[in-house]
Amino acid sequence: QNEGLIFEKSSPGKKAYRLSELDVPAVDASTLLGKSVRKEYGALPELSEIEIVRHFTRLSTWNYAIDLGMFPLGSCTMKYNGRVNEAVARFEGIAEAHPYQPESLSQGALGIMHDLSQYLIEITGMDAITLQPAAGAHGEFTGILMIRAYHESKGNARKKILIPDSAHGTNPATAAVVGYQVQNLKSNAEGMVDLAELEKLVDEDTAALMLTNPSTIGVFESEIHKIADILHAKGALLYMDGANMNALVGKTRPGDFGADVMHLNLHKTFSTPHGGGGPGSGPVACKAILEPFLPTPIVVRKADKSLGFDYDRPLSVGRVRMFYGNFGMFVRALAYTLANGPDGLRLTTEDAVLNANYIRAKLEGYFDLPFKTPSMHEVVFSDKLQAKNGVKTGDMGKRLIDYGFHAYTVSFPMIVSGAMMIEPTESESREELDLLIDALQQIAREAAENPELVKTAPHTTRIRRLNETAAARNPVLRWKAPPSSISLTPDSAAKEW
Amino acid sequence: QNEGLIFEKSSPGKKAYRLSELDVPAVDASTLLGKSVRKEYGALPELSEIEIVRHFTRLSTWNYAIDLGMFPLGSCTMKYNGRVNEAVARFEGIAEAHPYQPESLSQGALGIMHDLSQYLIEITGMDAITLQPAAGAHGEFTGILMIRAYHESKGNARKKILIPDSAHGTNPATAAVVGYQVQNLKSNAEGMVDLAELEKLVDEDTAALMLTNPSTIGVFESEIHKIADILHAKGALLYMDGANMNALVGKTRPGDFGADVMHLNLHKTFSTPHGGGGPGSGPVACKAILEPFLPTPIVVRKADKSLGFDYDRPLSVGRVRMFYGNFGMFVRALAYTLANGPDGLRLTTEDAVLNANYIRAKLEGYFDLPFKTPSMHEVVFSDKLQAKNGVKTGDMGKRLIDYGFHAYTVSFPMIVSGAMMIEPTESESREELDLLIDALQQIAREAAENPELVKTAPHTTRIRRLNETAAARNPVLRWKAPPSSISLTPDSAAKEW
Amino acid sequence: MRYLPKSPADRTAMLAEIGAASIDDLFATIPAEYQLKRDLDVPRQHGEQEVIEAFKAYSAQNATGYASFLGAGAYRHYRPVIIDSLSQRGEFLTSYTPYQPEIAQGTLQALFEFQTMICDLTGMEIANASMYDGSTGAAEAVMMAVRVTGRNGAVIARTVHPEYREVLRTYAQHQGIPLTEVDYIGESGRVDLAKLDAAITEDTACVLIQSPNFFGTIEDVAAVAEIAHAKGALLIVSIAEAVSLGIVAPPVEADIVSLEAQSFGVPVGFGGPYCGVIACKEKFLRQMPGRLCGETTDTEGRRGFVLTLSTREQHIRREKATSNICTNQSLVALMVTIFLTVYGKIGLRELAEQNLAKAHYAANTIGANGKLLFNSAPRFNEFVLETKDTTEAANAGLLKEKIIGGFPLGHHYPELGANASLWCATELTTRVQIDAAAAALKA
Amino acid sequence: MRYLPKSPADRTAMLAEIGAASIDDLFATIPAEYQLKRDLDVPRQHGEQEVIEAFKAYSAQNATGYASFLGAGAYRHYRPVIIDSLSQRGEFLTSYTPYQPEIAQGTLQALFEFQTMICDLTGMEIANASMYDGSTGAAEAVMMAVRVTGRNGAVIARTVHPEYREVLRTYAQHQGIPLTEVDYIGESGRVDLAKLDAAITEDTACVLIQSPNFFGTIEDVAAVAEIAHAKGALLIVSIAEAVSLGIVAPPVEADIVSLEAQSFGVPVGFGGPYCGVIACKEKFLRQMPGRLCGETTDTEGRRGFVLTLSTREQHIRREKATSNICTNQSLVALMVTIFLTVYGKIGLRELAEQNLAKAHYAANTIGANGKLLFNSAPRFNEFVLETKDTTEAANAGLLKEKIIGGFPLGHHYPELGANASLWCATELTTRVQIDAAAAALKA
The missing domain is CATH 3.40.640.10 (Type I PLP-dependent aspartate aminotransferase-like (Major domain))
Structure with missing residues (x-):
């Protein structure tokens, strides 16, 4: 089935809505609004309900999704999204709670925030937390703001943030947004932090190191405590990017091994659905020294034992978002935590790491493994062996689509040329992993024997490779009515569609 | 994606459930049940939640559905199923009402039954109704039982039921189940009831005529009142099969034109979803003379104005189903009726008839039209023109699948050889109809120019034509574990899958 | 009507293609005397929110928030999401x-x-x-x-x-x-x-x-x-x-x-x-x-x-x-x-065992305030209780505590008298509810 | 854990394929002193029904069944199903x-x-x-x-x-x-x-x-x-x-x-x-x-x-x-x-008109029991009301009638005093609710 744009399916006079009867006198908008009244409505479509249901149902069938199969996307942690979480998020008292309703009538919502906060503090080994940031990068922003406020409280905001060359792009972007210079920290031969290099770079101008652990090549920084010591010795702090927390929950705690502040991605580790790109949620947990700088408000237990918001925090970095953050995601993350319990959380981590190592064991030899250090929850190969035949990581990723999988991560981390970054997560069965392994082994064979087949993949999708260059060169970012569509003749409608 | 049977994906020790903690002392089943305790569990599968979600999500993608496109299935009335109906059916007080909870705590459920009953009585022009039958055929059974009880109350149950040769198979099957002989009534050249023939056949042994109106060729029996008169003159009754009520609602009422008893298909006319074959609901409406014979219980308004069930009905035919029928379907049918109102119901009928006539106008000439009588909500062509090239109605139905539609009805009504029975319903837009018309015109061309293409259709489906003969000759009606699956080696699991 | 995918212009154009002057032409085969010339007497067209409100009102008139011991052919079990x-x-x-x-x-x-x-x-x-x-x-x-x-x-x-x-x-x-x-x-x-x-x-x-x-x-x-x-x-x-x-x-x-x-x-x-x-x-x-x-x-x-x-x-x-x-x-x-896929062979057994345990506890606890009938054969999750009062009186007392008691058996089994009722406990029945029912029956 | 698609046998076999003696081998790169050897102090694993019950309890502690006149950046509108x-x-x-x-x-x-x-x-x-x-x-x-x-x-x-x-x-x-x-x-x-x-x-x-x-x-x-x-x-x-x-x-x-x-x-x-x-x-x-x-x-x-x-x-x-x-x-x-597809260009206008009408009626009705501020410019569906009592007192009175009144403005706009609040009416606000709020403010 093909399906045009919703605007191309619209005809004047079709309706999918009917309002309740108006129970107050009607008003004349022009009288009330004067020249502020609206006159033009542009391309907003007019359709009936069944046409809308079909439109979005048909569109949905062009998507790949976790419910259909595996996303071996390194660093993205695409795992199962429990459906009970969606159900509880829709309970009336939760979905219809207004952020400004009296605290006495918000004890349930405050309870959700309070309880989730406690569990996340326990899981990270930190002392305090804010749930306000709307996503991971927003959490980074908040954390670095807190670091800046901390240093300012000591009289000097300092100037620079150290960031390993293996880091996510959000790390340097965040440091810049908060007004810090970014200093690059080269990885050592194992793809990890080079302690000697770090020692050299850390000085009195260093505000913090932003470190992802396990690193973006899926390796635990074994000398993490030494890294923390080097930073702390110079008064600098350790910011931990929690994107890879799926490898650690229940097995070790960043607060214990020296991190001062970190964010969590609830849409990764805590299984809130990605939804085609969001919403996310990026709580920031910190040590006690940073607590005074948390954004306002924070949830507190008041003298009368009820919960409330505390806005009176003079050292706070201020607000990073209106209201309290992506509350709906807190609900889902809390439901996930309850469904798991301590044993489930630990087993989840163990299975995630087991899966990655299983893939590594089965694919070594088929693909180049640039770093031999033990893998945690993901493994990074490179296309070195296949590139000889002109087959790049991106080609093999596209070819994987033909085998019924999403591509792995193809252009990250940057320290590996031609990276093939695979994170299975705990949600994949052994049977599914074996299918992925079979597919990648087969692709390795194809790259050797029939490189053209791989270079022109995917072959089985509704649409073939798209011209991204043309899209960027001549951006078409919205639909515009073609001149002809104004006067459709009776017969032309079907053909248009 | 392929997807094996759920049993083939099972492994011992996987779980998708976790019960609440038991808050009473555990018991020993063997002690309590003795030799009645269960020992064997057969093939019930063991999987995790994500595997189950994927299994049924993947399976669903192999189905065609109203949400994806049109079902031009004659007589089946595949129309849009409003989603608000699904929402209200899940309200706690509705979904969790126990059929035996006290009447004082069931006024909402009784209200739904009462109000829907009133509206259906108004729509059909009848005097009384039962909602108890679980589907259309079950409604027929109930209606014929009532006819029998009526005749018995007059001292003679009579012997036979007249049924036109154009009728649905359920009509004769029903008459037989109620202990009547079936006498076939041949249609006249217009595909309608032959009044002379009828006059000849109706006698003191005739209990009733079962008549579908509009007939199964989509034609209104213009002389319906004469048919009723002929029957009534001999003390026989007119049973109307309401399968085609979608052509009449708001435009005419069976009670007004002489029907004594009829069933409605809530899953057709009142848009409760077909769900791959059910559940349905087949209320039976009747004239006052038949009211004493309705199944027990019926909903009544009691002296204190509250609603209740009346079980004390000595002339009743008895129960046809436990409890009160497919209550969940009443909820949806009532929601549909409220969403439409009198104007919406009438416009719905008008659009349904408009759509059928539009298709007829556009396809006449391409296909043989065996009956030229004016069409109501459906139109019946035949494959006469194409059969010359060996292309049968079934082939063209399969070929229509390649064009993104469900097949039309291919083997019914039996009075038309090679019938192509098309009912678009009101839910199809003009744009969608034009696509169907284009497709059928194209298929007519293909049948002339490239019959093999049509005879081997469908070509675009996941699976090709299935061997139905083999299925019937050697029935395999359940999965059985292959001997090998008992001792899967570690490596074989993936291949099995 | 919001379910109908036609614009007024569509209808006009389609009638023209058919060659009909008006929609009523298409209904001309219905004898005039049987054509309905008035609106059906059903409620006016409801907006979606009005449909929701109507059913909220129906729903609110049914029991919610009651503990229930009804089974008798319709069983309350947890439905996985x-x-x-x-x-x-x-x-x-x-x-x-x-x-x-x-x-x-x-x-x-x-x-x-x-x-x-x-x-x-x-x-x-x-x-x-x-x-x-x-x-x-x-x-x-x-x-x-x-x-x-x-x-x-x-x-x-x-x-x-x-x-x-x-x-x-x-x-x-x-x-x-x-x-x-x-x-x-x-x-x-x-x-x-x-x-x-x-x-x-x-x-x-x-x-x-x-x-x-x-x-x-x-x-x-x-x-x-x-x-x-x-x-x-x-x-x-x-x-x-x-x-x-x-x-x-x-x-x-x-x-x-x-x-x-x-x-x-x-x-x-x-x-x-x-x-x-x-x-x-x-x-x-x-x-x-x-x-x-x-x-x-x-x-x-x-x-x-x-x-x-x-x-x-x-x-x-x-x-x-x-x-x-x-x-x-x-x-x-x-x-x-x-x-059945969610529970599987192990889960179904565990689920049944919980039912057995709940009903066993309920029979003993609630049964202590009356007489349990049919004790000499094994049972699953239902039991028959003869209360001291009539079922009608006992259930009326329970309703005051927001408890729906057992199904009265007197109508279908007159030989059991007016005091016998059929009780059911499933995995959804809590100990608190069972104890409350027992207490209410005792009172 | 019911979300994890592995049998115990799968785990054993996979470790064998990797060549690891136990799962802990795979975590050996974490220094021993930082390995968590205890259970996390979070609630025990919940069954699905227990998760539902937990959130029903949270939900019940929030306002439900209240009429609300809150807007101020978060607006209650009907959500088509x-x-x-x-x-x-x-x-x-x-x-x-x-x-x-x-x-x-x-x-x-x-x-x-x-x-x-x-x-x-x-x-x-x-x-x-x-x-x-x-x-x-x-x-x-x-x-x-x-x-x-x-x-x-x-x-x-x-x-x-x-x-x-x-x-x-x-x-x-x-x-x-x-x-x-x-x-x-x-x-x-x-x-x-x-x-x-x-x-x-x-x-x-x-x-x-x-x-x-x-x-x-x-x-x-x-x-x-x-x-x-x-x-x-x-x-x-x-x-x-x-x-x-x-x-x-x-x-x-x-x-x-x-x-x-x-x-x-x-x-x-x-x-x-x-x-x-x-x-x-x-x-x-x-x-x-x-x-x-x-x-x-x-x-x-x-x-x-x-x-x-x-x-x-x-x-x-x-x-x-x-x-x-x-x-x-x-x-x-x-x-x-x-x-936006459901409402389309005509529906969105109708919806906005209803909001305008409701807010206009609310401003006049509720406003009669106080003073409407900022009258000289057009407004959409919110208005600022100066009540006779302080907002705190007025809202406390309204809460008794299960009405959540306007958002207090005194904190952010001290110049407006303690009696000013921001009220919102949308298509979901009923005349009955508006009249009730007005009556409560009058009392």
Whole structure:
């Protein structure tokens, strides 16, 4: 089935809505609004309900999704999204709670925030937390703001943030947004932090190191405590990017091994659905020294034992978002935590790491493994062996689509040329992993024997490779009515569609 | 994606459930049940939640559905199923009402039954109704039982039921189940009831005529009142099969034109979803003379104005189903009726008839039209023109699948050889109809120019034509574990899958 | 109307293409005197929110927030969330009966899985793709036994659900199938085997029992089977509480099993839609009513599924069909299939064990305030209690505590008097609720 | 754990394949002293029903059954049912950011439709694929204006939502962007144009206003634009109540519009997730933050959609990116798109008219028991009321009648005193509720 744009399916006079009867006198908008009244409505479509249901149902069938199969996307942690979480998020008292309703009538919502906060503090080994940031990068922003406020409280905001060359792009972007210079920290031969290099770079101008652990090549920084010591010795702090927390929950705690502040991605580790790109949620947990700088408000237990918001925090970095953050995601993350319990959380981590190592064991030899250090929850190969035949990581990723999988991560981390970054997560069965392994082994064979087949993949999708260059060169970012569509003749409608 | 049977994906020790903690002392089943305790569990599968979600999500993608496109299935009335109906059916007080909870705590459920009953009585022009039958055929059974009880109350149950040769198979099957002989009534050249023939056949042994109106060729029996008169003159009754009520609602009422008893298909006319074959609901409406014979219980308004069930009905035919029928379907049918109102119901009928006539106008000439009588909500062509090239109605139905539609009805009504029975319903837009018309015109061309293409259709489906003969000759009606699956080696699991 | 995908211009243009002057032209074949010239007297068109509000009002007039001890053929069990997440997908919800198998493999494969699970659970060799419910399924099973045996009569235990028996009477009466009811034994609540033996004649096609029966008692199926088979009658076992199959041995000695699968993930929903299903020995296949899904291959040899053996059905055989059933309960069967997949063989047993434990605790705790009947046979999750007060008085007292007590038995079983009621406890019944009911009965 | 698809045997076999003796071998790179050897102190594993019960308990501790007159940045509107029926489909809910467009055309086409609708509604030429929310969107818009103009400072109306202004301060402070706030006029509640003019300097990158503003008053956007543009500053208009766009003229004079689209089918949900979006003139494209979906063709010439111009974004440009935003609010944008498709151009106007009528009636009725402020300018669905009692006392009285009154303004606008509150009426507010609130205030 093909399906045009919703605007191309619209005809004047079709309706999918009917309002309740108006129970107050009607008003004349022009009288009330004067020249502020609206006159033009542009391309907003007019359709009936069944046409809308079909439109979005048909569109949905062009998507790949976790419910259909595996996303071996390194660093993205695409795992199962429990459906009970969606159900509880829709309970009336939760979905219809207004952020400004009296605290006495918000004890349930405050309870959700309070309880989730406690569990996340326990899981990270930190002392305090804010749930306000709307996503991971927003959490980074908040954390670095807190670091800046901390240093300012000591009289000097300092100037620079150290960031390993293996880091996510959000790390340097965040440091810049908060007004810090970014200093690059080269990885050592194992793809990890080079302690000697770090020692050299850390000085009195260093505000913090932003470190992802396990690193973006899926390796635990074994000398993490030494890294923390080097930073702390110079008064600098350790910011931990929690994107890879799926490898650690229940097995070790960043607060214990020296991190001062970190964010969590609830849409990764805590299984809130990605939804085609969001919403996310990026709580920031910190040590006690940073607590005074948390954004306002924070949830507190008041003298009368009820919960409330505390806005009176003079050292706070201020607000990073209106209201309290992506509350709906807190609900889902809390439901996930309850469904798991301590044993489930630990087993989840163990299975995630087991899966990655299983893939590594089965694919070594088929693909180049640039770093031999033990893998945690993901493994990074490179296309070195296949590139000889002109087959790049991106080609093999596209070819994987033909085998019924999403591509792995193809252009990250940057320290590996031609990276093939695979994170299975705990949600994949052994049977599914074996299918992925079979597919990648087969692709390795194809790259050797029939490189053209791989270079022109995917072959089985509704649409073939798209011209991204043309899209960027001549951006078409919205639909515009073609001149002809104004006067459709009776017969032309079907053909248009 | 392929997807094996759920049993083939099972492994011992996987779980998708976790019960609440038991808050009473555990018991020993063997002690309590003795030799009645269960020992064997057969093939019930063991999987995790994500595997189950994927299994049924993947399976669903192999189905065609109203949400994806049109079902031009004659007589089946595949129309849009409003989603608000699904929402209200899940309200706690509705979904969790126990059929035996006290009447004082069931006024909402009784209200739904009462109000829907009133509206259906108004729509059909009848005097009384039962909602108890679980589907259309079950409604027929109930209606014929009532006819029998009526005749018995007059001292003679009579012997036979007249049924036109154009009728649905359920009509004769029903008459037989109620202990009547079936006498076939041949249609006249217009595909309608032959009044002379009828006059000849109706006698003191005739209990009733079962008549579908509009007939199964989509034609209104213009002389319906004469048919009723002929029957009534001999003390026989007119049973109307309401399968085609979608052509009449708001435009005419069976009670007004002489029907004594009829069933409605809530899953057709009142848009409760077909769900791959059910559940349905087949209320039976009747004239006052038949009211004493309705199944027990019926909903009544009691002296204190509250609603209740009346079980004390000595002339009743008895129960046809436990409890009160497919209550969940009443909820949806009532929601549909409220969403439409009198104007919406009438416009719905008008659009349904408009759509059928539009298709007829556009396809006449391409296909043989065996009956030229004016069409109501459906139109019946035949494959006469194409059969010359060996292309049968079934082939063209399969070929229509390649064009993104469900097949039309291919083997019914039996009075038309090679019938192509098309009912678009009101839910199809003009744009969608034009696509169907284009497709059928194209298929007519293909049948002339490239019959093999049509005879081997469908070509675009996941699976090709299935061997139905083999299925019937050697029935395999359940999965059985292959001997090998008992001792899967570690490596074989993936291949099995 | 928001469900109608036509603009006024579409309607005008289409009429022009047809060559009709107005829409009424298309209804001209309806004699003028029968054309409805007024609006139907139904409520005005409601907006979506108004529909929601209307049903919120209906819903609010039903019991919510009550603890309930009702079972008696409709059982409250926890419904895993994914049942609705998956069965509400448009591809399942809005698909048709799978007569075009090439574009209905989703429904067909699920039905094949359903049939397999039902076979395994009931201990039968084949199962159909669903019947309306347990009551009509039991009636159809009796008619099937008549066809199979060529005999004409059925012996029914009085411990079969009273409404099932009513339905059976309605079905049997005009086919001239005589029904004989057999009483139960006072100590056990089980069917009286001696009387049963006496009731079976050479013209008895089948014996119908229910297990667990209407009193919650598990019948001695093997003993009943022996008696029935000795006289050449078939044994039909009806099961109303499907979760019992998680811990109670399946009636493998039966010839036909009629199961009401509502307990497997289907809302009690004021009595429907539910999911009946008939399972039996393979040799009765040709007399089985209802749809059957079978495995086959496509033209390229790939496994696929089709509706099969439809020569038994009404659309082919008309008045000679095995039943007049057409529409069944397919979507509900899908819910059942998902439920059984979620629990699986281990979970179903655990679930049944919890029911057993809850009912055992409830029987002891609540039973302490009255007299438990039928103690000499095992039971699953229901028990019969004789309260000190009449059931009416006892239940009225319980309602004040927001507790719905047991189902009164006096109407259907007058010999039990006015004080007997049938109580049910499932995994959803909490100890707090049980203790509260006991306390209220004591007071 | 029921989400984990492994049997114990799977785990054993996989460890063997890896060559690990135990799972702990795989965690050996974590120094022993940091390995957690105990259970996390979180609640024990909950069954699904226990999760449900836990959240029913949380839910019950929040307000339900109250009439509410709260708006102030979070608006209660009816959500058509199909928003959830469709957006909850696994293909949308559980898909990833559409970096692999060949298998993400569903999400991409919906985003392209979203961008188009946002352009049409706001009167802008381009729109992005969403921002976190209206508050961060406004802050990002200011930073965007700084990049576009090369100037460094922003002038902000005090009638912009107080929390938006707080967020902006947080964003601006460490980038050294000075912010100047401009007061409003007492009669109209509109930004004081004279003071605004005075506040704009040669280093002012932009003026930020909200319309309808925090008092519900519609700003004179054209007049503000003229003043800003005369001094070379850009105008950013923030819109918090998106439904106003159904009846209020779009801010076509603005250079950048930052819209909070929550009103379009997104639950108030205690403040999030919502759906911000930035729209602007095409010439600012390269400085736009966030993802953009663009049209292109595949190798066979078919139309398709891709994420485009990612060279602006952090994953390519790192510290030189237009923003650090990565994850956005894609699924919420889909809800917005479905909402706008359901209402369409006619429905959105009708909906906005109902809001206007309800608020007008509420202002007159409830306002009769106090004093309405800011009467000299038009408003949409909010109004500021000065009650006779303090807001605290008035609201306490209303709560007794199960009515949640207006949002107290005293904290953010001390000059309005302790008696001023902000009231909102939408299509969900009933006349009965309005009359009840008026009666309660009178009493």
